[in-house]
Amino acid sequence: MVRGTDPAADEVLLRNGTRLVVRPIRPADADALVALHARLSADTIYRRYFGLRPHLSPADVDRFTRVDGRVRFALVAVQESDLVAVARYEGRPGECNAELAVVVDDALHHQGVGRLLLERLADVAHEAGLDTLAADVLAGNAAMLGLLRTLGLPRRAERDGDTVTVFVDLSGSEPSTARRQRARQHLAQAGSVVPPA
Numbered sequence: 001m002v003r004g005t006d007p008a009a010d011e012v013l014l015r016n017g018t019r020l021v022v023r024p025i026r027p028a029d030a031d032a033l034v035a036l037h038a039r040l041s042a043d044t045i046y047r048r049y050f051g052l053r054p055h056l057s058p059a060d061v062d063r064f065t066r067v068d069g070r071v072r073f074a075l076v077a078v079q080e081s082d083l084v085a086v087a088r089y090e091g092r093p094g095e096c097n098a099e100l101a102v103v104v105d106d107a108l109h110h111q112g113v114g115r116l117l118l119e120r121l122a123d124v125a126h127e128a129g130l131d132t133l134a135a136d137v138l139a140g141n142a143a144m145l146g147l148l149r150t151l152g153l154p155r156r157a158e159r160d161g162d163t164v165t166v167f168v169d170l171s172g173s174e175p176s177t178a179r180r181q182r183a184r185q186h187l188a189q190a191g192s193v194v195p196p197a
């Protein structure tokens, strides 16, 4: 589905020939993040934010584009100069769990981008010392539930009304050396102080 072309740049080629670069989000992505949000369908926004949210507020954009690695981190997929997907986690200082969220531009659904970013995000979270990522998902969101099921990591789910919280367990995760290096590179790119492997 997706193959790497340049591990140093974390460049990937999708099955449909689209070339993407994966990297941590940065403050200079603010305009591109607003543009991505403006392209999202109402359905995709609802599944991501559980509400209408036609625009991101300046405070949202500021928070979403500033990451530190340990508590808050986001990877973006970039096509030329456009952001086409974002996967993020956000926790609390001193805790080993964080909330996970992901969104992919509607035009690129079903191309493996969501899985690609979540796999990389899980590796970064593991490298940053987290042991659980929790995703709140609408019970009818078959795409996200299917994606979490096929991640290949242990998980459990709790349902509360229309929402399912899926807890992904990273504690037994054993990524390859190459994946660990890539995750550590992403953390370093985000300005995080990476402890020795």
Ligand SMILES: CC(C)(COP(=O)(O)OP(=O)(O)OC[C@H]1O[C@@H](n2cnc3c(N)ncnc32)[C@H](O)[C@@H]1OP(=O)(O)O)[C@@H](O)C(=O)NCCC(=O)NCCS
Pocket (backbone or CB within 6 Å): 043, 044, 045, 047, 048, 100, 101, 102, 103, 104, 105, 108, 109, 110, 111, 112, 113, 114, 115, 116, 135, 136, 137, 138, 141, 142, 143, 144, 146, 147, 148, 150
């Ligand atoms: C959920 C979402 C991120 C999936 O992204 P995607 O790039 O289309 O997903 P992928 O192509 O990587 O799919 C990976 C796997 O997920 C599952 N999946 C994806 N779409 C699916 C669907 N519509 N129904 C069932 N399973 C689906 C499949 O197992 C798929 O593997 P396969 O392609 O080998 O069959 C995307 O649909 C999205 O942005 N949705 C709106 C935001 C959202 O729901 N976020 C989750 C709450 S935080």
